[in-house]
Amino acid sequence: MLPIIDWPPCFFGLIEGMQLKHCTWPQVEEYLKHKQTIIQPIGSTEQHGPTGIIGTDYRCAEFLAAAVGERSQTLVAPPLCVGMAEHHMNFPGSLSFRPSTYNAIMQDLFYSFAQHGFKNVFFINGHGGNVIPLQNAMCEWKARHDSLCFYLESWWRMPEVLAYEEQHFGDENGSHATCGEVALTMFSDAEAFEKIEKQNFKVEKVDYQFPLSAKEFREKFPDGRMQSNPGLSTKEHGEKLFHIACEALLERLSRLP
Numbered sequence: 263m264l265p266i267i268d269w270p271p272c273f274f275g276l277i278e279g280m281q282l283k284h285c286t287w288p289q290v291e292e293y294l295k296h297k298q299t300i301i302q303p304i305g306s307t308e309q310h311g312p313t314g315i316i317g318t319d320y321r322c323a324e325f326l327a328a329a330v331g332e333r334s335q336t337l338v339a340p341p342l343c344v345g346m347a348e349h350h351m352n353f354p355g356s357l358s359f360r361p362s363t364y365n366a367i368m369q370d371l372f373y374s375f376a377q378h379g380f381k382n383v384f385f386i387n388g389h390g391g392n393v394i395p396l397q398n399a400m401c402e403w404k405a406r407h408d409s410l411c412f413y414l415e416s417w418w419r420m421p422e423v424l425a426y427e428e429q430h431f432g433d434e435n436g437s438h439a440t441c442g443e444v445a446l447t448m449f450s451d452a453e454a455f456e457k458i459e460k461q462n463f464k465v466e467k468v469d470y471q472f473p474l475s476a477k478e479f480r481e482k483f484p485d486g487r488m489q490s491n492p493g494l495s496t497k498e499h500g501e502k503l504f505h506i507a508c509e510a511l512l513e514r515l516s517r518l519p
């Protein structure tokens with residue numbers, strides 16, 4: 263595992279330095295003369311069990327992307343806050359694009375990046391349901407264009423993150439509303455958790471096969487968790503995971519041409 267580094271205090275406040283939303287077009291034009299990489303955070307707005315926030319997936323991606331962009335001086339696009347979350351639609355508050363809509367949105371986004379001269383699109387992903395639709399969209403783009411190189415890192419799947427979760431949460435980490443992602447949002451969005459009562463959950467093994475319909479998902483996982491006990495999540499674990507994930511993402515980003 264990579265060493266945990268000490269971050270300067272500004273990293274725990276508002277991280278806005280390399281955000282596209284705060285640039286003028288001449289600044290972007292100047293940036294593109296030197297660098298053609300953009301970080302695109304993608305996530306989802308969907309239920310995360312009874313004690314996780316609905317913005318978990320996009321907040322994790324957005325929070326990590328902001329820090330990684332600042333650290334590497336790489337431009338960060340606005341997060342795509344809605345993803346492909348059809349299987350969560352039987353839980354109030356979840357929002358979703360259909361896979362076909364997701365593909366159409368991605369083609370337009372890729373066109374936008376290519377049009378301005380970006381060459382590398384580095385996705386920081388916070389939601390498993392985005393992976394197949396995104397890979398499909400990348401394949402469709404590359405079948406018709408010679409532009410753009412795509413890189414996809416799902417932060418919770420990186421071995422450095424998995425090693426920490428295995429050590430601290432073991433079998434109770436689960437695969438949705440995981441201890442790790444809930445912990446990261448306790449660090450990124452601490453104030454939201456002041457209104458959420460912490461609970462411990464029993465983890466039971468369930469047989470399932472993806473894809474699941476929204477009805478099937480709720481029948482298999484009635485409270486929204488998938489074999490996780492987010493009662494183990496703490497802000498302190500979230501802070502450690504933030505450092506580990508940032509270091510790992512910076513290392514992946516440094517490999518880009």
Ligand SMILES: [Zn+2]
Pocket residue numbers: 310318319388389438439443
């Ligand atoms: Zn999630």
